[in-house]
Amino acid sequence: MRSDLDGRWTEDRDGDGAVTARRHRLPVWLRAPFEGRALREFVYVLLSLPLSITGFVFAVTMLALGAGLLITFIGIPVLALALTGLRGFGSLERVRARSLLGVDVKDPHPLQPRDSGPLAWMGAVLKSGVSWRHAVYALIHMPWAIFSFAVAVVFWTYGWAMLTYPLWFWVFPAYAGQDGIQLYGDGTHHIYLDNPFEIGLTSLTGLLVTLVTPWIVRALTTVDRGLVLGLLGPSRLVSRVVELESDRGVVVDTAAADLRRIERDLHDGAQARLVALAMDLGLAKEKLLEDPQAAARMVDEAHGEVKVALQELRDLARGIHPAVLTDRGLDAALSALAARCTVPVDVEVDLPSRPAAAIEGIAYFTVSELLQNISKHSGAARASVDVWRVEDRLLLQVSDDGRGGADVTAGSGLAGLAERLDAVDGILVVESPVGGPTLVTAELPWRG
Template sequence: MATHRLPAGLRAPFEGRTWRELGYVLTGFPLSVLYFCLAVSLVSTGAGLLVTFLGIPVLAGALAMCRGFGAVERARARGMLGLDVAAPEPARGKTGGALSWMGATLKSGASWRHLLYALLHFPWAVFTFSVTVALWSWGWSLFTYPLWQWVLPMYAGQAGLQIYGDEAHSVYLNSPFEIAVTSLVGLVFVLVGPWVLRGMVAVDRLMVAGLLGPSRLATRVTELESDRGVVVDTAAADLRRIERDLHDGAQARLVALAMDLGLAKEKLAGDPLAAAVMVDEAHGEVKLALQELRDLARGIHPAVLTDRGLDAALSALAARSTVPVSVEVDLPKRPAAAIEGIAYFTVSELLQNVSKHSRARRAWVDVWRSQERLMIQVRDDGVGGADPAAGSGLAGLTERLDAVDGVLAVDSPAGGPTTVTAEIPWRR
């Protein structure tokens, strides 16, 4: 993180952010005048013509024009304020014709929000422009007064800035003390101006984000579509993993077992002892195949989880871990079966990470309910440094939890310890 010798209050007038915000306010005023005049003119014309068919295309065109204004404002906010607001859902008709487009535009809530922005931003832009220009011009002109004060007696025929005058008296700022005080007053305006500007621009940020972006419903639909894609991809990956484990593990072992039993059958009459040895080896292969199938079935959905719940399933999971694990489950009742499965595989993935990467001596698993959320916390005393952004298994786990409106928080400083907390909806 960069360090600064000057405090923020003294740096603010010279920071690039301040000058970009100043440019945003200054350019916003003429644009808002244009938006307001065109929006009011066309919308009022369209509304007046609604008694005829001409009003509908005029009104739809006015709303489409306001959408264009919104695109300009989002670009300005992105370039000058660093505010990245996504474009709203486009207005598309079902049939693709002009009438269908006009109907979709008139029904679109985003179109009317853009019109509302054009109307509301005009008075706000007038206010912010006036305040900003006043603060900036007075602040810098008074602050630099000692540098240009000499112009007044030399070219204007007066001793300095006149702050009062009538037929009998005139007061000028011309003494060294008055010049110094004037400069100090200007310095106050210069230092206060950027913070006033940031406060006003914060309102602009809210207006752009709230009126020119996609609606909450559209955003939620997009999130759900993304989550559905994650779920589908995860399910497909799990199916591929199961198929690979069956093909490379139990299936290959059973094929070899069948061949061994065939050979033993052929040797049974001529060499019973060799056949007995081969049958004994086949018996061992059967045991290994059964163990692999049990492990595979446990990886799909352990029977102990269905029969006895999370407490017993996590205890069994901890018993198989290469790192000693303490399990504490405090649940008043069992959550939904799907949530239990997600919780089980979340802990399983986290304990695998502990075993593979943490070099920990101990780990702890705590599960409890907080209102309508199932809370999971896995801690270890390892070396730390776990980072979901590094493309590890934590990134995939974060996506899986996000698909069910869950949250994964990782606290893993270098040197440890690591604490991973997951929140899953209870849904019972």
């Protein structure tokens, strides 16, 4: 769901991905006390108190017992059991955060003991940074949960009690023997909220407190979100290692596919042509004495085949890494690329220096594939390529005025291109509504 600045408009996405706009009669600050999100956050704060106390007591008891028994071997399994229990407690907290706070927190990576057996398992638990982060969470979350519980309960109860005071103030004269809520009293003076003006003012104050309470609770749960994401989620370092391993796999697969393409092009193209050329020259050699004119014609045809084979080899070499890119950089290489495109292309390159050779090559082949897509699928009349640098990032945009409809998620060549860019911490963004125009933006690290 997405809302505008004053909260009157929201966009809801149904199961088929269709977006419908819905207008609310009340702004968000008036609706907040009655929305499901406010109730879920309040329930989260209420549940945090007993759960955090339970986790704190378990953590302190088991960790202290394990640390005290480290003088003997018994302390090691006790600490391992304590950390395992805290990991289970963390799993419960992640589920609670997902369901009540809407926190998109992933489960940490599971333990991977090097060997089988209890000793390997205990070693993996004790060496795991995730286990100790769960212990830290259990220790520091309890004081915050107590504070959040007290603040949230006070604001909710006092706000609604004052807001509904006109409905139940009669309880005091009927059953408590006083005119209303007592604000002040001593031996001689008493101040009660008992006249219509004071009752109305109390209700108005309660309304203000009730309206501000969801935002106070939301601010409190923001801290909880940070704690869950920072301490109970996967380690950033481990996630980065997994991401790099995945990217490395993409790079290896891409390199293997490129090698297979080069092998196929050589086998089906230049190699086959050179084999035929060798056979023609052999025949010409045999006819050289008995039919010189026929031999001359065959040599002339072979000369033409040599030119074609050389052009195929040049095209193949250009597909591996064009010489103009190495010698003169992106500006000249992209201009040469645009000149071969079937659609008129305007090229503008504004770079103070040259990026790393690998990044330069990726940028070149990204533009090359995008221009090929424009030639084959877009039906465009014109296209443009813009390349520039922003701080430590290389940005390039390829646009066309074609029919649009390009989609990265459709499993097309754009998906493979996005994977290649992601392998070097790059980003590919495609804006291509049906009917056009299409704008593809790629962002790469500079690494010059």
